Amino acid sequence: MALVRNGRGALMVAVLAVVAAGCTLTTDEPQGPMPTPPAELTKFYTQTIQWGGCRGFGAQDDRFAPNAECARINVPIDYAAPDGATAQIAVSRIKATGKRIGSLLMNPGGPGESGLTMSALGNKTPLAEHFDRVGFDPRGVGSSTPAIVCETAQEQDAERAEPPKDNTPHGIAEAEDENREYAQRCTERTGKEFLAHVGTREVVRDLDVMRAALGDAKLSYLGYSYGTKIGSAYAEKFPDHVRALVLDGAIDSSQDPVQESLRQAEGFQKVFDAYAADCVSKGECPLGTDRAQAVQRFRELVNPLWDKPVSTTDPRGLNYGDALTGVRQALYSNDMWPVLTLGLSELRDGRGDTLLQLADLYDGRRDDGTYSNTTDAFNAIRCVDDPRISDREITAKQDAEYRKAAPFLDDGRGTGAAPLDQCTVWPVPNTSDPHRISVTGLPKTVVVSTTDDPATPYQAGVELAAQLGASLVTYQGNRHTIALSGGSSCVDRAVIDYLVDLKEPAPGLTCAPNGR
Incomplete structure (x- = not known):
């Protein structure tokens, strides 16, 4: 995760x-x-x-x-x-x-x-x-130069459109191949010297x-x-x-990256639970009438997207990955909870426009189809700031604990294994390590x-x-x-x-x- x-x-x-x-x-x-x-x-x-x-x-x-x-x-x-x-x-x-x-x-x-x-x-x-x-x-980042550039807008659209990968041996191998390809593109387009700094x-x-x-x-x-x-x-x-x-x-x-990710999982689950309680209390909630069943109802809404996206006015449609990205974006502030309710209500009715727009906001996709370099910069900076986690046992344990900590994000397809993070194949070493200040x-x-x-x-x-x-x-x-x-x-x-x-x-x- x-x-x-x-x-x-x-x-x-x-x-x-x-x-x-x-x-x-x-x-x-x-x-x-x-x-x-x-x-x-x-x-x-x-x-x-x-x-x-x-x-x-x-x-x-x-x-x-x-x-x-x-x-x-x-x-x-x-x-x-x-x-x-x-x-x-x-x-x-x-x-x-x-x-x-x-x-x-x-x-x-x-x-x-x-x-x-x-x-x-x-x-x-x-x-x-x-x-x-x-x-x-x-x-x-942004308007500073040179800019971190790894993918074109077309490549980012194509990557988002790909079907989700499970943690079978084939899915793990495919995910790690894509990580290597991404790191190679970053090296070619940004330059190894700049990526190192x-x-x-x-x-x-x-x-x-x-x-x-x-x-x-x-x-x-x-x-x-x-x-x-x-x-x-x-x-x-x-x-x-x-x-x-x-x-x-x-x-x-x-904190090391594993600790940080698990704390985030707990944080997002806590806010999802608060959102669900608020939604249920107001009636006409797409998650039903029982807050105790909210996670199950949410999974019933998003799980079908694993195999088949739903339609949107945008020809891309809404797939599983973008749906979860859109939900996470809305959970950053309770001001956006009404927008999340709208998005989940649309999904219940077989449409995905609002969640796709939220996912675009998160990923930095503009109205003209171009992207900010937020995602590429996030990946590049994280991979030089954090130590590499190359132990497969640690990665597998992290995946299992993440699913327990945030059940609303658990696709139910855990296998006891997980792909290594893209930073393990990053072309330059990390320059910082976790430490108390x-x-x-x-x-x-x-x-x-x-x-x-x-x-x-x-x-x-x-x-x-x-x-x-x-x-x-x-x-x-x-x-x-x-x-x-x-x-x-x-x-x-x-x-x-x-x-x-x-x-x-x-x-x-x-x-x-x-x-x-």
């Missing part, structure tokens, strides 16, 4: 809904002395950013706030060879409207999600007054270059989901360069964790806060990430007060939906 991407769902909707009004920058608050960069990297740290319009920055022209400006920041592909080839990090900015504290850099997660339009996050709050809000695409290890170095190029002596950062891994790794590498970190939807970097000299930071978060379960936030010595803000809800999404003014107040005034949240602060 593969890991599910982090950093998807309500945050994306919230960011796209924000439109900022342009104002003029006024006086700045004084900053301390700029840290001295390594001599061999001085040209990157002291570069002048050439800001301009955002047209042409990817396929997102119509999603930028009207007063956003964009640029690219040069970084070395290999920090051990700074005179070699360079990459360009795409950034967007909306200037502070009042007394400026500095820049607030933001990342939505993934790994592989574009963060450019995040510069509009926090509109009409003190963040807009006091910070230049800066969104960025990490190296290889797309991990979090390099992203935190890029983040420090961005901090300096933006003119900030200290970093203020807001990261969601995988963005919390970037933030915590930055804290570990550059603790003296940190002003403020808010990490929402935390990843615990001490140990850091001294770090100022107070903030971790936000949601009690029923499907993708980054609550306990990971508890553990990350303990490792960083951070304040923990608990949100009681069913969604993935919450800060500045409009879902809790309690969380928003704590986050904004901390970022602006460095005011620590009250010990044990717990927030609920609807502003409480």
Whole structure:
């Protein structure tokens, strides 16, 4: 069972809904002395950013706030060879409207999600007054260049259209052959040298270059989901360069990929159960009238897709894999539960349009049939961030435990075996390993964790806060990430007060939906 991407769902909707009004920058608050960069990297740290319009920055022209400006920041592909080839990090900015504290850099997660339009996050709050809000695409992602590219749009459509594979010897061999073919395409189209340098290890170095190029002596950062891994790794590498970190939807970097996937399975099952209870309580639920039977009713809806897709207005139709992807996408936020009910009701009636649209949203497929590079970037970054799991006994046990942890995702075809993950045939080695974060000299930071978060379960936030010595803000809800999404003014107040005034949240602060 593969890991599910982090950093998807309500945050994306919230960011796209924000439109900022342009104002003029006024006086700045004084900053301390700029840290001295390594001599061999001085040209990157002291570069002048050439800001301009955002047209042409990817396929997102119509999603930028009207007063956003964009640029690219040069970084070395290999920090051990700074005179070699360079990459360009795409950034967007909306200037502070009042007394400026500095820049607030933001990342939505993934790994592989574009963060450019995040510069509009926090509109009409003190963040807009006091910070230049800066969104960025990490190296290889979105509008940054070079881009991680493994498959064409036609190849991605074809891959999604393939019938599902069971865990028979033939199905396992076929899946592992496809993994090798995919890794080969990534090598040919992206280049082995760049693939070796797309991990979090390099992203935190890029983040420090961005901090300096933006003119900030200290970093203020807001990261969601995988963005919390970037933030915590930055804290570990550059603790003296940190002003403020808010990490929402935390990843615990001490977990190995197997532990992380099983925690995700438990998280998604918990949220599915909550969705089912809500659906049943409202009547006319496609999962029936008994919440105890919801998993069985769900499997009765999706199992027939294994052999035969259902029709959609799109000629592709809805197959088994896309149906489950669409369901997972909707479980990222309880705001999307009504859409999930619609999708399952359609499926009950022999149609699949809504679930196909949800799957397209998850996979980054645009209306014109092209794709963002989110999936390719996710795979490439994960395979250099995580250790290889090449023991078939471990893989088989993981598959069995995943099915137990998330029965709504269990196709009932477990065989006691499973294919090896695609990272076992990745062309470059991993550059990070699971470990507890140990850091001294770090100022107070903030971790936000949601009690029923499907993708980054609550306990990971508890553990990350303990490792960083951070304040923990608990949100009681069913969604993935919450800060500045409009879902809790309690969380928003704590986050904004901390970022602006460095005011620590009250010990044990717990927030609920609807502003409480």
